[in-house]
Amino acid sequence: MGDVGRKVPERFDVIVVGAGPAGCAASYMLAKSGFKVLLLERGRGPGSKELYGGRIYAQPLRDVWPDLDKKAPIHRWVTKERFSFTWGSRVVTLEYRVGRSVSFTTYLPEMAKWMADRATEAGALLVDEVVVDDIVVRDGRVVGVRSGTDFLRADVVIDAEGVNRILLEKLGLAERLDPGKVAIGAKEVLRVGEGAINDRLGLSKKEGLAWLVAGDVTEGVPGGGFIYTMKDTISVGIVLHVGRAVEAAEKGFLRTSIHGMVEKLRLHNYFKQIWGDADVVEYGGHLTIEGGLGLVPKKLYMDGFLVVGDAAGLLLNTGYTIRGVDFAVTSGKLAAETVVEAFNVGGPTEENLSVYESKLKSSFVWRELVKHRGISEIMSDPYYFTVLPALLTSLLKKLFEADYEEPTIMDAVFEAASEEDISIAKLLLKLASVVGRV
Amino acid sequence: MSTLEKPFKIEDLLQRNIWDVDEEPHIEIPLDDQEGLKKKALALLCPAGCYTLIGDRLIFSYEGCVECGLCRIITPSDKIRWTYPRSGKGVTYRYT
Amino acid sequence: MAGYRVVVGIKWVPNTQAVRFDPKTGTLIRQGVPAIINPQDLHAIEMALRLRDAYGGEVIVITMAPPPAVQGLEHAIGMGADRAILVTDRSFAGADTLATSYVLARAINKVEREIGRVDLAVFGQETIDSSTAHIGAQVASWLGWPYIYYVKQASLSNGSLRVVRQLEDVIEEYEAKLPAVISVLAKALRPRHVSLLNKLRARTERPIITWTNKDLGLDTRCVGLKGSPTIVAKVTYLPEVPRLKKVHKAENPREAARWLLKNLLSDEKTRDLIARALWGEGSA
Structure with a gap:
């Protein structure tokens, strides 16, 4: 039968x-x-x-599926890497044009x-x-x-x-x-349209962009923002170090919810020009490992x-x-x-x-x-997520927002540091320890 | 002004996903004794906004849960029963 | 076969929780929206499984739908149904409840001819995508079997069916001769979950049969769009209830209730709204 x-x-x-x-x-x-x-x-x-965030490194996958490039649902090959520091309305962005793309974006x-x-x-x-x-x-x-x-x-x-x-x-x-070893991520997917993504970010067909953001987008909590371009959508999200975020929330320093931070990033004056008023088509959250061998x-x-x-x-x-x-x-x-x-x-x-x-x-x-x-x-130390972006944006403000007289770079560094109440000695020590660790 | 130029409430964001919500909750957290709960952290860090603080009382609803596991790890294990939804229920992602 | 053969009719419906309005165009977005088993039909499956567990026999789940509905039938087998039948044919598309119930009734006849006597057909109360609650009654009419709806509990003995039927204000008990058709009260039960071994069975044994109109041989004038006399003449949306958008942060529940009552009765507009809602237009 x-x-x-x-x-x-x-x-x-x-x-x-x-x-x-x-x-x-x-x-x-x-x-x-x-x-x-x-x-x-x-x-x-x-x-x-x-x-997940939005990007996969290809070579290890080719070891399993040699036909990956031809057959897998690859949206875009990452050819532009951007990194931004944000502080208030000021943003410092570094862009790197990739010589040979090793990673792609996909859902x-x-x-x-x-x-x-x-x-x-x-x-x-x-x-x-x-x-x-x-x-x-x-x-x-x-x-x-x-x-x-x-x-x-x-x-x-x-x-x-x-x-x-x-x-x-x-x-x-x-x-x-251990909350100290994981991060919580939340992200939105915005339907922007393939042509608009290419035009606004200077990408050609199948080229993609990966963009990490640090600074006040996480309101002092270690973590950051991320932006990835898919075929016709853009993923926008926030990741927060759970241990530090819980501490900040319980002590009352943190006032914005994680979904509120994602929304602020979506509506951020500097970033929103990329997606305009594109509709949100999906929203979600996930825990992620902070890295290292701790877990x-x-x-x-x-x-x-x-x-x-x-x-x-x-x-x-x-x-x-x-x-x-x-x-x-x-x-x-x-x-x-x-x-x-x-x-x-x-x-x-x-x-x-x-x-x-x-x-x-x-x-x-x-x-x-x-x-x-x-x-x-380093990734769990709030210092790097507040002091660095504050100093960098303040420094560039001194250099570029002068009506008559520009300061020398050295003067600008010290002025910015004193304005943001940052000890240069401590900063140098911290930076030395970063170099030591990585 | 388009609605897209204002921040969405969490309900409006979650409403964009595909859901098949189970009639039985997959997470239980006793709210009569809230001692030891990280109330502010739950309210701010749950990506789905399942936890809401009213005054200093926490209320919880499992319906919009995205099954991330955050509340499980920041709540004493004797204060929360946390499982995944069965039968494929809960959230279904397409573009994440 | 010892025990009873129970057929459950289910509908593969769009997941209305996932259908939403496009904020720019104001139209419904259906793209990428998956289908699910009509939630109330899970209660019908559960009732059938309980009867089988209590008296023996088998549960056959049946749906008239396009081929992707196999996923829903696998889910039903995952819950414990013994087998499933997908009734699918291009000529069945566009059916209203009359044409659908006709196909389902004839499919049940075919089950009787080829598998064996059917004792009971079970349906959910209504579907989330059309809410007609017609199908159970119409299938019963085509088959000439007794029909009882809003069934909360059912038991079988000596070729007859006993049910408890729950209405808004009364609980009734009925007895009917088998074969019969019942519709299960919404949220009457707690539908069981998919189990590992049952789902594994769905994927390996594949106890799902497909019947097209070649197998059923129905007159094409009686099925699909051609066999559907229903015409949706007009859709009118209910006027939106005006809201005053007042927010009150209460100190405690008692104070909140007091505030609410005071506001409801002191505001003239609100008082009118309440009066109209309670006693109809013109009563204010």
């Missing part, structure tokens, strides 16, 4: 929890190697719960769906609308997952649950997220178990670049390679899966995280 298909499987070789970039990369690689893979996703369709929901489609084409089975409640451990071995009253068995479970590590916490492999779990593997992507704490925010999706994809790929090799040498035992950690540690992901590990201290 009817088109009754395959019998319901009672077990899988691998169950991957979460159809984001890390989970999809792992599923794709494993399915391609002939493993029976189940990819579980809590949203309605893959990608439906995805939210992550769209991109994740593309990745999930690659995985299912390779033979992985995707089941959405399902929340996993527990990773099931028996005698020290991970044996499957539980959702509600349902248990499903697998030889290996790959945890790609994302930044909210509910499953890892239950397993005892991670503490509850890597106690263990990245167990007998029958691996952790990848945001859940593994793999994200780098240097203040001028943010890398999450490419790290996630790389970790998914390394996890898949580890599983394939483990089955060749006797199975997914703890020892065989420990190779994942060494693979990760010898990859560019880990080298980047180690290299920039000092950055998280």
Whole structure:
């Protein structure tokens, strides 16, 4: 009767929890190697719960999908990088014209769906609308997952649950997220139109712009604003260091809500000329890792178990670049390679899966995280988010807003510093420590 | 003046998303005893504005929740029950 | 088969929560708006599943919709329905409730011919996109089965159905001979969630059959736009209720209530509005 298909499987070789970039990369690689893979996703369709800044670094993704440039839903290749300091109505902007574009913009929901489609084409089975409640451990071995009253068995479970590590916490492999090590982001997507974006930002077809903003847009809280151009929309958002933001809010220093800050950025006189009165077509928020190695779990593997992507704490925010999706994809790929090799040498035992950690540690992901590990201290220090933008804008004000006589640069520096009540000695010490750390 | 030239209220922003809100809340936070809650932080930092301060009393509604997890990590774990919506409910993003 | 065979009719509707006005043009934006199972139909599925869990048998979910509705049928199987039927055909497009109920009734006849006796057909109270509440009654008419609506609870015994029906001011109990058709009261139950194993079954076993008009063989004059006598003659929007836009920051609930009452009664315009709302035009 009817088109009754395959019998319901009672077990899988691998169950991957979460159809984001890390989970999809792992599923794709494993399915391609002939493993029976189940990819579980809590949203309605893959990608439906995805939210990020707006930009992906391409090369690590090409290592998994060599046809990325031709087939993936790439909106624009980033050819212009901008960085702005804001203070009141004054803005200092630095623009860099990229020689060779290494990153592209896209909607992550769209991109994740593309990745999930690659995985299912390779033979992985995707089941959405399902929340996993527990990773099931028996005698020290991970044996499957539980959702509600349902248990499903697998030889290996790959945890790609994302930044909210509910499953890892239950397993005892991670503490509850430390507010000092995460940031909260909120963003809007504005429908501007492809032609208007190109005209107003001096971009040609398929060229994109990435723009980070620091200064009073975050009202003294460490963090910043971001602007990315998509095909015919622009993403505008704010990221705040959670620990510092909570402190500022509780002490009464912070008065504006995060969505209020996003709206202020949208309506900022300097920035709004880019999008005019474009309509907001979507709004959302997401937690993100602040960077460094601070959120890597106690263990990245167990007998029958691996952790990848945001859940593994793999994200780098240097203040001028943010890398999450490419790290996630790389970790998914390394996890898949580890599983394939483990089955060749006797199975997914703890020892065989420990190779994942060494693979990760010898990859560019880990080298980047180690290299920039000092950055998280800077990124959580309010000093750099108030004093620097204040001084810089004040300095340029002295230089450019003179009616008759311009000061010399040195005079301008000292005048600006005394006006903003900034100690030059402290500033130099702080800057020296930045150089020391990075 | 177009409505787009004034700041939107959070409800107006959230209304732009696709929702299939569950009839049962996926987050529960007891509001009879508000001791130990980071009330101002919840009210200002929840991106969806699910927390509102009225005087010094916090009120909560789960309907516009974007499932970010912020309230989970800044609230003592015995004061909040936080889960993801089941059956694919909650927010659905397209352009983020 | 021991137990009862229950058919649930569901509608795949635009997610009206996601439909909004363009602030510039004032028109509805439907682009990119996904569809969902009509929320009240989840209660119908839940009632059918409870009957099956209590008495045995099977639940078959049926919808007349374009092919993407398979996603909704998978959701229904994810909740625990045993199988699902997608009734789809280009000639069914543009149907009003009469043409829709005709197709559904004939599909139920086909279930009886090819799968076996149907004991009960269950529908939601009404849909969020048209709110007619016609379908249950019309399907019952086509089939010649008894129909009870606003059903809050149902039980089965010895070939008959007992239901509790809740109206605004009374609760009634009915008994009817099977087969019968019921519509479930809005928000009567707590629809269960999709489960991992059921959803896995939806994706692997694929217990979803597709029937087109080749399978049903219905006269094309009776289906789709051609079979739909309903004409929407005119749409009038209700006048907006004028608001005074007063905001009061109260010290406590008692003070708030007192302020509200005082303002409602002291302001002449408001008093008129209340009077008109309560007793109709001209009563002020």
